Amino acid sequence: MSGFRLSDTALEPAALAQELASASAGACVTFEGRVRNHNEGKTVLRLGYQAYAPLALAEGERILAEAQARFAIERALCVHRTGELAIGDIAVWVGASAAHRDAAFAACRYVIDEIKRRVPIWKNEFYADGASGWLHPDGTPV
Amino acid sequence: MSGFRLSDTALEPAALAQELASASAGACVTFEGRVRNHNEGKTVLRLGYQAYAPLALAEGERILAEAQARFAIERALCVHRTGELAIGDIAVWVGASAAHRDAAFAACRYVIDEIKRRVPIWKNEFYADGASGWLHPDGTPV
Amino acid sequence: MQYRLLYFASLRDRTGCDTETVASAAADPRALYAEIAPRHGLNLSPERLRVAVNGEFAGWDRALRDGDEVVFLPPVSGG
Amino acid sequence: MQYRLLYFASLRDRTGCDTETVASAAADPRALYAEIAPRHGLNLSPERLRVAVNGEFAGWDRALRDGDEVVFLPPVSGG
Numbered sequence: 001m002s003g004f005r006l007s008d009t010a011l012e013p014a015a016l017a018q019e020l021a022s023a024s025a026g027a028c029v030t031f032e033g034r035v036r037n038h039n040e041g042k043t044v045l046r047l048g049y050q051a052y053a054p055l056a057l058a059e060g061e062r063i064l065a066e067a068q069a070r071f072a073i074e075r076a077l078c079v080h081r082t083g084e085l086a087i088g089d090i091a092v093w094v095g096a097s098a099a100h101r102d103a104a105f106a107a108c109r110y111v112i113d114e115i116k117r118r119v120p121i122w123k124n125e126f127y128a129d130g131a132s133g134w135l136h137p138d139g140t141p142v
Numbered sequence: 143m144s145g146f147r148l149s150d151t152a153l154e155p156a157a158l159a160q161e162l163a164s165a166s167a168g169a170c171v172t173f174e175g176r177v178r179n180h181n182e183g184k185t186v187l188r189l190g191y192q193a194y195a196p197l198a199l200a201e202g203e204r205i206l207a208e209a210q211a212r213f214a215i216e217r218a219l220c221v222h223r224t225g226e227l228a229i230g231d232i233a234v235w236v237g238a239s240a241a242h243r244d245a246a247f248a249a250c251r252y253v254i255d256e257i258k259r260r261v262p263i264w265k266n267e268f269y270a271d272g273a274s275g276w277l278h279p280d281g282t283p284v
Numbered sequence: 285m286q287y288r289l290l291y292f293a294s295l296r297d298r299t300g301c302d303t304e305t306v307a308s309a310a311a312d313p314r315a316l317y318a319e320i321a322p323r324h325g326l327n328l329s330p331e332r333l334r335v336a337v338n339g340e341f342a343g344w345d346r347a348l349r350d351g352d353e354v355v356f357l358p359p360v361s362g363g
Numbered sequence: 364m365q366y367r368l369l370y371f372a373s374l375r376d377r378t379g380c381d382t383e384t385v386a387s388a389a390a391d392p393r394a395l396y397a398e399i400a401p402r403h404g405l406n407l408s409p410e411r412l413r414v415a416v417n418g419e420f421a422g423w424d425r426a427l428r429d430g431d432e433v434v435f436l437p438p439v440s441g442g
Contacts, residue, residue: 014156023229026178033363036168050292052355054339080362087165092363099178105251112243112363121362122293134294135361175442192371194434196418222441234442254442263441264372276372277440
């Protein structure tokens with residue numbers, strides 16, 4: 001099964017972590033990104049994600065392959081939500097297993113950083129004041 | 143409930159992660175240390191942990207308080223197993239939640255590093271060749 | 285030539301459509317964006333966009349062929 | 364004076380007991396360890412051990428009082 005996935009239903013961290021388990025892996029590091037109730041001083045009610053799926057999947061796989069090449073890990077996985085999410089929902093889950101914790105921490109961090117930087121997925125925040133807006137990070141509103 | 147705990151029964155990561163959840167926490171980083179089937183070239187069959195419980199609990203709490211003071215986290219938790227463990231069992235679980243991922247990664251890493259360095263818990267490895275040995279890391283056998 | 289365009293995020297909101305087929309003489313994504321941006325009122329400058337052609341990242345001067353799928357990608361905000 | 368000693372890990376294996384009560388004239392942990400180490404065949408030098416008294420880390424020259432719980436801690440290996 002592919003290491004990078006998109007999901008339009010709730011993520012199951014326990015099942016995902018299970019996929020990373022191996023008898024030789026002493027360390028497993030996971031990152032969960034959850035929907036916060038605030039951003040840049042505004043109260044967030046819920047949000048929505050759109051993905052350009054074919055390219056997101058290809059770029060996500062490239063990032064996982066880079067993590068495998070750079071760090072002494074056994075496995076790495078990432079699943080990103082699409083669709084509508086509520087406060088507290090998991091938006092993205094990353095996990096990396098390795099014999100030792102250095103590699104697991106470094107790989108997990110690398111994957112989430114690159115996912116946020118490169119994968120064609122966009123977040124639409126819906127605010128308490130009735131406004132909403134697609135986030136296209138670089139400070140300029142669009 | 144205390145943030146650092148000892149447990150003589152199997153750890154439940156999903157329930158522990160749930161304790162970290164909050165509406166304002168956008169990032170949750172967890173570390174699971176699992177029993178590996180090898181160490182220093184030897185095949186490991188199982189292992190056992192002993193803890194000097196009162197001091198382990200006090201020192202573990204100090205480490206979590208240090209993490210709270212150093213990093214912009216919301217919550218941090220750590221549970222360490224005692225007793226007999228099989229290959230693949232979770233020996234230690236650390237989790238940290240924060241508004242942003244920098245703090246969550248840094249705090250999780252800090253806690254596991256300090257736990258391993260300072261908390262009076264000892265590991266006894268049982269090897270395939272019938273030998274066993276308490277690990278007292280600094281290279282010298284005891 | 286005919287191109288298939290997909291729109292995401294704020295570009296989808298502006299254009300009011302997920303996808304459209306356009307007949308155009310534009311030879312590369314740069315010319316194609318210059319053509320459609322005024323029509324849809326797209327105000328993101330090319331410097332802020334990336335381009336994908338047929339599901340892979342591409343340059344602004346990539347030679348387009350009839351039937352290509354072209355996507356102008358606004359800055360991403362996943363995670 | 365009487366002290367309560369707890370043993371862990373390799374020290375527990377060497378002494379063959381979790382805990383023992385010893386009557387001793389030793390005024391501090393350094394003197395106490397020098398007394399019990401030969402009796403139990405403990406071969407970890409004090410430089411490799413830490414000391415706890417009554418559940419808190421303590422120095423080797425901590426003044427001991429009657430009834431104190433004293434623990435010599437080998438290098439830890441949790442996690």
